[in-house]
Amino acid sequence: MFHYLPSAASEWFAIVHADLALLVRCDDDSRIDEYFAAVGGGDIRTVLDVLTVYGISATPAFALVDSSGPTAHLFVRGECTVTVTSTAGETVEASGAGVSTWTERFVEGAASFVLDAGSEPTTALPLVSGVARSTWLSSGHTVATPANPVVSEKPAPQIAPPPVLPPSLPAENTIVAPADSAAEVPTESASDASNSANYDRLFEETIVRSVADAAVLPPADEPDEPEPVVERPGDHDGETVLSDNVAKLLAGRKRETPPAAAPSAGPSLFLQLRDGTREPLGQPVILGRSPSVSKVSGANIPRLVTLTGDDDISRNHVQVTVEGGTVVVTDLHSRNGTWVIAPGKPPQQLRKGEATAVLVGTIIDLGNGSTLLVGQD
Amino acid sequence: MRLTTTLSAGSVTTSLTAGAASDVGSVRTVNEDSFLATGSIYLVADGMGGHRAGDRASQAVRESFVSRIAETDAATASEILGAISAANDLVRALSEDGPLSGTTLAGVAVVESAGTLQWMAFNIGDSRVYQFDGRTLTQLSVDHSAVQELLDDGAITLAEAAVHPDRNVITRAIGATDAVDADVWLLPMIGTQTFLLCSDGLSKELDDGRIADILVRHDPATAAVELVAAAVAAGGADNVTAVVVQSNSVSSGSDLEHTGERLTISARELEDTRPRI
Numbered sequence: 001m002f003h004y005l006p007s008a009a010s011e012w013f014a015i016v017h018a019d020l021a022l023l024v025r026c027d028d029d030s031r032i033d034e035y036f037a038a039v040g041g042g043d044i045r046t047v048l049d050v051l052t053v054y055g056i057s058a059t060p061a062f063a064l065v066d067s068s069g070p071t072a073h074l075f076v077r078g079e080c081t082v083t084v085t086s087t088a089g090e091t092v093e094a095s096g097a098g099v100s101t102w103t104e105r106f107v108e109g110a111a112s113f114v115l116d117a118g119s120e121p122t123t124a125l126p127l128v129s130g131v132a133r134s135t136w137l138s139s140g141h142t143v144a145t146p147a148n149p150v151v152s153e154k155p156a157p158q159i160a161p162p163p164v165l166p167p168s169l170p171a172e173n174t175i176v177a178p179a180d181s182a183a184e185v186p187t188e189s190a191s192d193a194s195n196s197a198n199y200d201r202l203f204e205e206t207i208v209r210s211v212a213d214a215a216v217l218p219p220a221d222e223p224d225e226p227e228p229v230v231e232r233p234g235d236h237d238g239e240t241v242l243s244d245n246v247a248k249l250l251a252g253r254k255r256e257t258p259p260a261a262a263p264s265a266g267p268s269l270f271l272q273l274r275d276g277t278r279e280p281l282g283q284p285v286i287l288g289r290s291p292s293v294s295k296v297s298g299a300n301i302p303r304l305v306t307l308t309g310d311d312d313i314s315r316n317h318v319q320v321t322v323e324g325g326t327v328v329v330t331d332l333h334s335r336n337g338t339w340v341i342a343p344g345k346p347p348q349q350l351r352k353g354e355a356t357a358v359l360v361g362t363i364i365d366l367g368n369g370s371t372l373l374v375g376q377d
Numbered sequence: 378m379r380l381t382t383t384l385s386a387g388s389v390t391t392s393l394t395a396g397a398a399s400d401v402g403s404v405r406t407v408n409e410d411s412f413l414a415t416g417s418i419y420l421v422a423d424g425m426g427g428h429r430a431g432d433r434a435s436q437a438v439r440e441s442f443v444s445r446i447a448e449t450d451a452a453t454a455s456e457i458l459g460a461i462s463a464a465n466d467l468v469r470a471l472s473e474d475g476p477l478s479g480t481t482l483a484g485v486a487v488v489e490s491a492g493t494l495q496w497m498a499f500n501i502g503d504s505r506v507y508q509f510d511g512r513t514l515t516q517l518s519v520d521h522s523a524v525q526e527l528l529d530d531g532a533i534t535l536a537e538a539a540v541h542p543d544r545n546v547i548t549r550a551i552g553a554t555d556a557v558d559a560d561v562w563l564l565p566m567i568g569t570q571t572f573l574l575c576s577d578g579l580s581k582e583l584d585d586g587r588i589a590d591i592l593v594r595h596d597p598a599t600a601a602v603e604l605v606a607a608a609v610a611a612g613g614a615d616n617v618t619a620v621v622v623q624s625n626s627v628s629s630g631s632d633l634e635h636t637g638e639r640l641t642i643s644a645r646e647l648e649d650t651r652p653r654i
Contacts, residue, residue: 291565292563292564292565293563294562295519295560295561295562297558297561303454303490305490306491306493306565308388315565
């Protein structure tokens with residue numbers, strides 16, 4: 001996991017994904033998507049190609065580190081530096097100053113590194129994958145050492161190894177961290193048991209009324225005396241009649257039915273899909289490769305969102321609803337499971353079929369990079 | 378009656394073939410059933426109430442959909458619900474200056490949601506929506522009837538339900554109350570899907586096997602005519618109406634039928650090893 005120092009007014013951007021970390025000066029925001037796509041591709045050479053596509057003189061100042069192997073591979077150009085701390089405790093600094101192209105270095109046994117373009121001291125925030133305005137980016141992605149600069153920045157008493165994540169997390173995760181926002185991704189390690197326990201209560205608690213239950217009609221009243229309206233002849237003449245006591249029956253039902261869920265918490269809660277589209281959570285949303293719903297009663301029909309392009313996603317994978325102002329996520333017995341990453345928490349796999357309340361800012365991960373962000377305007 | 382329509386949204390394109398038929402039956406003098414089979418909307422309404430009130434009620438439902446839903450495009454789920462609600466208002470208004478009237482409604486519509494097409498099935502009363510997969514007939518809708526409630530409670534068996542004296546008593550209808558809730562199903566549009574919508578005059582005369590037998594032998598237009606003819610021949614105690622609609626959908630997206638098993642960690646690593654630079 002990377003940490004960055006947010007710097008809202010900066011022209012520098014920290015862009016990270018998996019083992020690639022890029023700090024780039026970018027006057028023209030329109031290239032950010034290209035940079036992120038290149039970093040997301042995982043190949044440092046592609047990133048270099050994208051940075052230099054308009055020629056050497058038009059290439060921005062940048063620092064780029066690939067730490068996928070035991071040997072860190074770094075490039076640095078212009079007024080920024082890369083400092084690598086090896087497992088032996090030695091530091092190697094590379095700078096782009098005084099070079100018309102860029103400096104390239106390989107550093108063996110790299111434990112952590114810092115990309116710095118003139119940082120101001122603020123609080124370091126974690127970043128698994130994404131883009132943030134920042135002039136300082138650090139990685140403790142291997143075993144952290146006491147020299148790790150994150151230590152001094154974070155209020156946490158100690159830095160533990162990064163959380164042990166499910167196979168598809170978070171390397172495949174894509175989020176875009178707003179420059180000023182609080183953490184979008186875990187800050188606590190999995191081993192931070194005492195702290196986790198406090199929050200687990202919030203995230204694992206099952207709400208009493210499951211969504212599925214709510215969608216099903218209450219048990220039918222047994223019509224003890226179905227009071228026929230007309231005198232029927234010996235056999236049925238096929239005429240359909242509406243029972244006299246239907247009104248009573250319906251009235252009885254109305255009392256049993258919980259009051260129609262108010263459009264709780266206003267329409268401001270939404271689900272942001274990976275392509276940036278927002279699904280308002282005014283009605284339940286069911287997401288999957290080929291979603292369907294069965295026998296729901298008129299008023300609150302779920303909206304079905306088809307997630308294409310990944311066969312690992314189940315037909316009905318996950319349901320997101322708002323109940324009493326709280327966003328509730330339910331894994332619909334998907335084959336490959338659903339994870340939720342609450343702000344500042346490690347990913348947590350949902351129990352199948354169990355409704356789980358989540359906070360705004362939570363990322364819902366269906367695996368293989370299919371992520372949803374719970375947001376609020 | 379043969380109809381063909383093509384609809385598309387996002388990556389899904391579907392072509393619809395439909396047929397519909399209705400008969401007054403052997404006993405009644407007035408056909409109180411109405412149907413609609415056009416564009417994206419397919420429905421059957423079985424009106425009830427004397428002195429042509431049922432007739433007008435079921436036609437009001439049809440008119441509500443015709444006036445509110447565009448014929449050429451897929452509707453939205455809320456448009457369908459709006460048409461049902463408007464139909465309820467129309468039928469309520471009919472009852473104000475005449476005998477109490479009401480009607481059932483069973484239908485399917487192609488609706489657009491989040492850039493893709495879905496089948497939306499809806500039901501109020503004891504008309505039915507069946508799904509036919511080319512082999513098996515499945516009843517999708519659940520009757521709003523006294524007998525269905527007895528069945529749900531386990532008070533009677535399916536065989537007893539077929540001859541139960543109250544099998545004509547329905548518990549939910551358009552026009553019965555100021556507001557009406559339809560049961561709704563949403564289904565992905567995949568491959569070939571066939572739906573049969575029918576009034577109880579058909580489902581009470583023909584068993585599932587007989588219906589499936591007719592559906593498997595004929596295209597939708599012929600099947601609708603054959604089904605109605607068979608129900609009339611079997612007794613025709615009530616008005617008989619059938620709408621058969623078949624969709625052939627093509628999606629340019631990924632395989633919608635099967636969920637892939639995610640690779641294990643080791644398998645992933647084997648495949649994802651990066652070239653060392």
